[in-house]
Amino acid sequence: MTSNSQASRHNTASVQLLLQFGLDHGLSGDRCLARTGLDWRRLAEPGFAIDARQELELIRNLVNALGHLPGLGIQAGLRYRLANYGIWGFALLSCPTLRSAIHMAVRFLELSYPLSEINEAFEGDRVVTTIDDSGLPEDVRDFIVDRDIASSISFVRDLIGTALPVESVTLRRPEPADASPWQVLFGCSPVFGADENRVVKNAADYLDRPLPGASAEVARQCELQCEALLASRRARSGFAGQVRARLVAKPGSLPGAEALAADLNMTSRTLHRRLAGEGTSVRQLQEEVRESLADELLASGLPLTQVGEALGYGEVSNFIRAYRRWKGSTPHQHRKLLSDRR
Known part of the structure; x- marks a missing residue:
């Protein structure tokens, strides 16, 4: 266990699910947790925390032992349920519609402790899921992408009772010898060896249909708790704090991974690895800085065009879209709220 408080905050429920997955496939607990520094007897203790590196090591153990099984990551991902994710999951379940639940999921995605860069966006009545796996270790990359895609499908089932029809899928991974697990999951054949991990789903019949667990009061209370947890989590210290400080110094032209790595006298690979160990990434820190400075x-009363330019957005429309993704509302609505409070 690392002593850094941020590095030790990660999704214990995910580790419990992965451990049980290994046990169900005939592995011993010791083999699943080898080199993780974790004791299975402590995983269920209230307040017990782990770090991202320990989850990665557990995944590595599963891949090394069970990697011959087709669609291993898919099998694991379908075990993930919103109820496993505490307040983040309850916030989604209490939303009025699937559209609002997706907005809520993206806004507080950090509280689900993802290992990859996941984004959900709307294109008309379609929901587009993209996963940037560039910061993941190569030996566990395919498992994590498959797990994340499968779990996102599982989450939608929790919300609407069924899966959204999939229109197209592209995956960066090489085509496996047996592609049937992916064909069953998506209902279509993915394009393997593509430039990006991208799943397009048709949500026309579901986006604005009332959800069975909708509760405005519960949703609001969950949202407030998520905001408090996110603020606490973003009180960065350790290595992530050093990187964030460099980003804050240049909000209008946020340096990328290569520039940050050079400034810190390390390779970009080391930068990604150390940030992953603290449960974050360059892109996530960039988003944090832009979001906090935006408010x-x-x-201050600056025109939206100037706010967008100060944060590095060439078009004000891009800034408005980003702000809606962060807050679930527009900059205009935020200003009106400030005005009403005053």
């Missing part, structure tokens, strides 16, 4: 600049 400050909006409160």
